[in-house]
Amino acid sequence: MxxxxxxxxxxxxxxxxxxxxxxxxxxxxxxxxxxxxxxxxxxxxxxxxxxxxxxxxxxxxxxxxxxxxxxxxxxxxxxxxxxxxxxxxxxxxxxxxxxxxxxxxxxxxxxxxxxxxxxxxxxxxxxxxxxxxxxxxxxxxxxxxxxxxxxxxxxxxxxxxxxxxxxxxxxxxFIYKFTFEKCQDKLDLLLANEDDATGTLESCVNFIINQEGSFKGVEKWSTFNEKLSEYTQTSSTIGAKKSDKGEILVTSWRKFKRCISKAIQNDVFGKSIxxxxxxxxxxxxxxxxxxxxxxxxxxxxxxxxxxxxxxxxxxxxxxxxxxxxxxxxxxxxxxxxxxxxxxxxxxxxxxxxxxxxxxxxxxxxxxxxxxxxxxxxxxxxxxxxxxxxxxxxxxxxxxxxxxxxxxxxxxxxxxxxxxxxxxxxxxxxxxxxxxxxxxxxxxxxxxxxxxxx
CATH class of the missing domain: 3.40.50.300 (P-loop containing nucleotide triphosphate hydrolases)
Structure with missing residues (x-):
């Protein structure tokens, strides 16, 4: 230096x-x-x-x-x-x-x-x-x-x-809660961790969001559960029509129900606010x-x-x-x-x-x-x-x-x-x-x- x-x-x-x-x-x-x-x-x-x-x-x-x-x-x-x-x-x-x-x-x-x-x-x-x-x-x-x-x-x-x-x-x-009426268009978020390569779960979600079939007019989680159960019955003709017509099969509804049933049992999914x-x-x-x-x-x-x-x-x-x-x-x-x-x-x-x-x-x-x-x-x-x-x-x-x-x-x-x-x-x-x-x-x-x- x-x-x-x-x-x-x-x-x-x-x-x-x-x-x-x-x-x-x-x-x-x-x-x-x-x-x-x-x-x-x-x-x-x-x-x-x-x-x-x-x-x-x-x-x-x-x-x-x-x-x-x-x-x-x-x-x-x-x-x-x-x-x-x-x-x-x-x-x-x-x-x-x-x-x-x-x-x-x-x-x-x-x-x-x-x-x-x-x-x-x-x-x-x-x-x-x-x-x-x-x-x-x-x-x-x-x-x-x-x-x-x-x-x-x-x-x-x-x-x-x-x-x-x-x-x-x-x-x-404040306490927050999710009612079915306000969350119907967010059902896909309950499937965020599910692999849906064939798109069957997405088809179920779209069917519900569009209020097709028995889901028309549903406003509560309890009613939603009841209607969903109908679609999982083997004898049901509501949702289980021929697959070549593009309808959703009973097996798909059952998979969908398995994926979301546990989640919506949480108290945060309530009847009303x-x-x-x-x-x-x-x-x-x-x-x-x-x-x-x-x-x-x-x-x-x-x-x-x-x-x-x-x-x-x-x-x-x-x-x-x-x-x-x-x-x-x-x-x-x-x-x-x-x-x-x-x-x-x-x-x-x-x-x-x-x-x-x-x-x-x-x-x-x-x-x-x-x-x-x-x-x-x-x-x-x-x-x-x-x-x-x-x-x-x-x-x-x-x-x-x-x-x-x-x-x-x-x-x-x-x-x-x-x-x-x-x-x-x-x-x-x-x-x-x-x-x-x-x-x-x-x-x-x-x-x-x-x-x-």
Whole structure:
């Protein structure tokens, strides 16, 4: 160095080196911070993304992956989403609404309540390093699936009945239910996990949706079940006519009944909607507005019913953005889905209506203003067209087997090795506006935490 003086980089030097300086990053959105050096020389550097490559219009969607527990995937997603809510609240221009699914315990069922155990060190990071508030989400409404059990406040949830009652009394929680009359055109979603290569199940669904035969005028699930049973009888001449005339055979009706009977036994498929209860499709169509956060609890539902709820909501959001008459539709609707592998893995049947919906959102969502925040344990298991359309990727702690998969072949070896050693609260971020991958950290969430989920 020709006897020149050498010193550690300061915050501005680091920002310039990584292309993070204020004049280089347009439309900045906080995604975490860099921890540099140790001891007295330690510094924290705020890391920002160009939000136009995360929530449009230049790019859209983020995929977050990592081992369960060790990667803190939900925590990081919520940190980013809270930063987005603050950005839209403080900056004039576009509007945004949020729809979250709670899939684990009661993780997200108190995100508008403060984390009273948040360490002062994390509060300082929020305020001083990231220039964010250390406050929970605002304008949140919770939705719980209906149950006949009065001991649990008539909901199926891991949340405490007393907490649910308090939320309902405060007007920030509702019970959701699906009636046959409002769900007749969504029956295909109950078959999302069924392989229907011959199209027999689809034929049954279309027959019912078109109110053909005995299904004309059916308004209740119980009546639907009775009519469906008629079509499964060998002696029935209602639905079992000659196959060469294109009619649906008894064997097909029996298969259809087997596939959906168990699902519609769940209490959430009810007779009617009464005071304090809502239909999720109507809630989205009529009440999803700027700044609002909808949290839908599906954690205690069986897998088929979870799929139905997710598919119904995704379809309602798509329909809202595609052609609703309202004038106050948010410019962006951000959809957070955990356990993406249930709906868009390589093993999901290719004819799955939920997979088709997710592919539509991944491929057309940017232009429509539907932004997907997706989370799963193993990125390599996800459908190529879903993860391929995500402009931003967040890699949490994973294992050596996973990083050896083709998905990681373009990631430098040093970062692959790093991924197997990341700690909770640490991520590697890839975004088109960043010059290289960046290893970031983020503070603990500012909303109420449940130690055991």
């Amino acid at each position: 020709d006897s020149r003086r050498v010193s550690l980089c300061d915050e501005n030097d680091v920002k310039r080196a990584l292309g993070l300086s204020d004049d280089e990053v347009k439309n900045p959105l906080v995604c975490g911070y860099l921890q540099m050096y140790k001891g007295d020389a330690a510094i924290k550097v705020k890391v920002v993304l160009n939000s136009h490559f995360l929530i449009g219009p230049d790019g859209a969607h983020i995929n977050v992956s990592g081992i369960s527990g060790l990667a803190a995937k939900t925590s990081y997603s919520m940190f980013l989403l809270k930063a987005i809510q603050e950005k839209f609240r403080t900056e004039k221009g576009e509007t945004a609404a949020f729809v979250f699914f709670n899939v684990k315990g009661r993780d997200l069922m108190a995100i508008d309540e403060p984390n009273k155990e948040l360490p002062q060190a994390d509060i300082d990071i929020y305020r001083n390093t990231l220039q964010l508030s250390a406050r929970p989400f605002e304008n949140v409404t919770y939705y719980y699936p209906y149950s006949k059990d009065k001991m649990t406040e008539n909901v199926q949830s891991y949340a405490q009945p007393s907490d649910i009652r308090s939320q309902i009394d405060a007007g920030k929680a 009464v005071d304090g209860e809502v239909d999720l499709t109507e809630e989205i169509s009529n009440n999803l507005r700027d700044g609002r956060v909808m949290v839908i609890d599906i954690a205690r539902l069986d897998e088929n019913t979870q799929s139905f709820v997710f598919g119904s909501v995704a379809r309602a959001i798509y329909d809202l953005k595609l052609g609703a008459d309202r004038t106050d539709i948010p410019d962006k609707v951000i959809l957070f889905v955990d356990e993406l592998n249930k709906y868009a893995s390589n093993d999901v049947p290719k004819n799955s209506p939920i997979l088709r919906q997710l592919l539509d959102i991944a491929e057309r969502g940017r232009s429509l203003g539907i932004i997907l925040f997706s989370v799963e344990q193993f990125r390599s298991a996800i459908h190529d067209r879903v993860k391929g359309n995500c402009a931003t990727h967040a890699y949490g702690r994973t294992n050596a087997i996973e990083v050896s998969k083709p998905d990681y072949r373009y990631i430098p070896k040093v970062y692959q090795n790093m991924m197997t050693r990341l700690t909770p609260g640490e991520y590697i971020i890839s975004n088109p506006a960043l010059r290289s991958l960046v290893n970031i950290k983020f503070p603990r969430n500012a909303y109420k935490q449940y130690p055991n989920g």
